[in-house]
Amino acid sequence: MKTTLFGLIMSVAMIGGAAAATVTNKDAQSQVLIVTENGNKIDVVVEPGATVNFCPGGCFVTMPSGDRETLAGSESIDIVNGGAVIK
Template sequence: MMKTLVAMFALVAAGASAQAASAVNLDQEPRTLIVTEGGNKSELSLGGGESMDFCPSGCFVTMPNGDIEALTGSETIEISGGQARIK
């Protein structure tokens, strides 16, 4: 069911406006971000080397280390060494 939820989330994000936040996992291990958008929480799982667009109209993201960041929809989250950085 979680894979279906993530796939649906990806499809919705892909069909949204061209301006959306993106995340790229430069690690070999899978990483998970918790995305809160419109009061709804979902897990965004990224496999090693995978990238994904999400959050077209602003959201909050809980990083792998537990930090919470507010995104407007134009940022890129880069995960490397288990640490997430916003670019």
Template sequence: MNRMILMLLVSAAMSAPAMAASVTNRDADTQVLIIVEGGSRVEIALEPGSTETICPSGCFVTLPNGDRIALDGGEDVDIVGGSASVK
């Protein structure tokens, strides 16, 4: 019985969809974001109107205006005026 419950739990965990944050640059200029995830630091440049999927396991994002936000994954973020609007 315990083995069956364990198998069901593992199966459910493997079939759960991966959540990631979506970031869209609504500004007229390219915006550079600094992303720290699991000890790794990456910079991404978002062209005007472009969208990137980031942080499938949660992360910290430093915005062009210097603000730092924590994302769990699953959020929709709009960059406007170098600031973030998290939905």
């Protein structure tokens, strides 16, 4: 399961580019975003200190705190103390 999830995360990260949202985990523990894009729901695990590109064409995201956001695909997000700061 972990290998499949890691492969999915890497695929999402590779698809992303200049027009993708990015999330940086500034916490000491891994954080999970639930991303719904084109009707497909995936868990995006962000390791401590890591930055992941995702959501190149817009999506809905459930943040680690449970807050839900709609992203256009160009946002930059920092996870701090389990909460999301969208720039």
